[in-house]
Amino acid sequence: MIQKDPQDAIFSALAHPARRRIIDLLVRVPGASVKWIASNFKFSRIAAMKHLTVLERAGLVLSEKHGRTRKLFFNPVPIQQIYDRWTSDYSSFWAGRMADIQSRVETRAAREEKKNA
Amino acid sequence: MPEATTQADTQAKFRVEIRGSIEDVWQEITRTDAPIAAFFNSRMEVARLAPGSRLAMRTPDGKYTGVVGEILEYDPPRRFAHTFQFTQYDDPPCTVIYDLEEGANGVQFTLTIADMPVGTKTAKQMRQGGPMIVNTLKAVIETGRPSFGTRVLFGVFKLMAPMTPKKCLSENWPVDTPAATPVERNHP
Numbered sequence: 001m002i003q004k005d006p007q008d009a010i011f012s013a014l015a016h017p018a019r020r021r022i023i024d025l026l027v028r029v030p031g032a033s034v035k036w037i038a039s040n041f042k043f044s045r046i047a048a049m050k051h052l053t054v055l056e057r058a059g060l061v062l063s064e065k066h067g068r069t070r071k072l073f074f075n076p077v078p079i080q081q082i083y084d085r086w087t088s089d090y091s092s093f094w095a096g097r098m099a100d101i102q103s104r105v106e107t108r109a110a111r112e113e114k115k116n117a
Numbered sequence: 118m119p120e121a122t123t124q125a126d127t128q129a130k131f132r133v134e135i136r137g138s139i140e141d142v143w144q145e146i147t148r149t150d151a152p153i154a155a156f157f158n159s160r161m162e163v164a165r166l167a168p169g170s171r172l173a174m175r176t177p178d179g180k181y182t183g184v185v186g187e188i189l190e191y192d193p194p195r196r197f198a199h200t201f202q203f204t205q206y207d208d209p210p211c212t213v214i215y216d217l218e219e220g221a222n223g224v225q226f227t228l229t230i231a232d233m234p235v236g237t238k239t240a241k242q243m244r245q246g247g248p249m250i251v252n253t254l255k256a257v258i259e260t261g262r263p264s265f266g267t268r269v270l271f272g273v274f275k276l277m278a279p280m281t282p283k284k285c286l287s288e289n290w291p292v293d294t295p296a297a298t299p300v301e302r303n304h305p
Binding site: 030031059062064073075076077079080081084087101102105 | 128129130131132133134227247248249251252264266272276
């Protein structure tokens with residue numbers, strides 16, 4: 001049996017073009033209202049709210065109450081986690097490169113110290 | 118564009134769920150005894166852990182200071198907030214707020230950056246740094262150390278330290294005397 005992947009919610013939230021568009025809008029206008037988000041679509045405010053709920057459950061949208069209205073924010077952290085999931089294995093490559101740079105910098109520093117002595 | 122030009126466009130939020138205790142998370146973000154991995158391995162120095170106190174984020178050896186500010190709220194283990202100003206830039210300060218909330222799967226940790234000066238290097242750096250701060254905090258609490266990539270980055274910081282501008286030297290940024298450039302407190 002395939003185990004449920006905790007990132008399923010993120011991928012299914014991102015699978016819908018309207019929800020990706022909502023994220024685009026929130027990147028441009030952090031703290032936008034539900035009303036303003038809905039005004040950018042042809043579908044109803046109820047439909048917009050349904051999409052927002054999916055995004056919120058996936059942790060991609062954060063909603064903050066301000067009196068009677070809500071301010072919406074895009075949370076980029078889940079996207080970063082997706083990135084880290086497949087790229088961290090390649091970090092060892094960078095570690096090797098960085099170690100190279102370090103030894104080159106240190107060798108040069110030692111050489112210059114000798115020259116100045 | 119209606120409602121587009123609100124105060125909020127100077128804000129950014131980053132949230133992560135951390136499997137751990139709220140006390141452990143609080144202790145990690147307010148520690149002054151060791152570098153804080155989630156804060157780019159900075160060592161936090163304060164006059165006191167209380168509102169009104171000056172704060173500085175220094176390199177692990179204490180030589181350079183990257184960030185200074187003033188504590189606005191210190192409410193363990195729920196909220197820590199302070200002003201935040203890069204010593205390297207001449208931008209006005211912004212505000213960082215750390216909110217901790219106990220949830221079903223551990224701690225819901227939210228980083229809010231407010232009052233970001235629009236179009237500045239500060240705003241760009243804060244937006245870029247957010248995911249790394251919350252994900253490193255998660256890694257430290259859940260696994261005991263930052264991810265491999267983050268540890269590599271700290272190594273790079275160490276290599277780049279000699280290139281730090283002179284104005285960032287810690288002697289220019291004490292925490293126990295009033296700051297040379299007063300920090301505005303315009304956040305509620």
